[in-house]
Amino acid sequence: MKQCLVGKVAIVTGASRGIGKGIALQLAEAGATVYITGRTLLPDGRGTSLTECVEEIKKRGGHAIPVQCDHEKDDEVKGLFDRVAREQNGRLDILVNNAYSSAKACIDHIEEPKGFWDAPLEPWNQTISVGVRNSYICAVYAARLMVPARAGLIVNISSEGGLTYGLNPAYCVCKAAMDRIASDCAQELREHNVAFVSLWPGATRTEIFMEWTENLQPKTPVETAFKNRFVLNSESAEYSGRGVVHLATDPDIMVKSGRILTSGDLADEYGFKDIDGRSPPDYVRRLRDRLSMTGYTRLAAWVPAFVKIPGWMLSAYYHII
């Protein structure tokens, strides 16, 4: 996929670390000009740095433009899209809505579970403000550039939390909204040939995730299975990025518009692997991986990797339970 995106313009929100950075690296490596956003340009004590991301992209021969933008501030978000329109003659090919606040609150919730009624309200506010409201606003500004061009791809980064309870209610409400924004906006964008999908990465080795799991010492088989699922079998932060590059070059992308896709779905369909050469499990959609994760390892060994759990079945399963 080298240089398949030369001449294309992309925005990745929240790209100073984690999955956003991984996606930016892959888009830039494929030749796109990538605008990357974050609250600060320089390291800010949260382990994030847009300038480091730019340097890494430069080393790989790519081109990134860092933009300081707090996605809780509407004027800064508008400024971002105005700048891209001005500098790129109105061109925008790809928007990745990745910025997400409150990952730390999710981890705190696992380490010290609390009922939502006892938890502070701030993580809810930030989750909805950055994760949902801002993503919708970015989609509005992106669509204003893409619709006249009759081309473009918007990707919302979401997760299985959109379908079932996990981590905390704010997280799941945010992910359900991200999925629904993609599906509903895709309806209105279809006749304009602009695609909008929701992408569910699997467990991913992001900085904050590794910091948390480093000290996990499993004491029971359940805890060991948890650690295996979430750490040993996790995806690199660039795996989803490979998927986005393939989506952006797919001539039949409109067939997928409005759908939820897992990183594993994309790897299976487009035939790519993670940057370390491995094929991470897809616990959501691959029946074999799901069986093995839930302890049915012998049965799992008999199931071919291509057998997928249909979306309607997953949806019915979670809603019945």
Ligand SMILES: NC(=O)c1ccc[n+]([C@@H]2O[C@H](COP(=O)([O-])OP(=O)(O)OC[C@H]3O[C@@H](n4cnc5c(N)ncnc54)[C@H](O)[C@@H]3O)[C@@H](O)[C@H]2O)c1
């Ligand atoms: N890590 C995983 O295992 C995993 C799995 C599935 C889905 N996801 C989803 O992927 C997305 C990214 O996750 P991550 O693990 O990389 O998290 P992260 O916290 O490392 O990254 C979030 C990014 O958003 C930025 N950000 C936060 N608030 C911002 C604001 N107000 N303005 C600008 N930027 C802001 C952060 O600086 C950071 O760069 C999230 O939506 C998450 O739910 C993560």
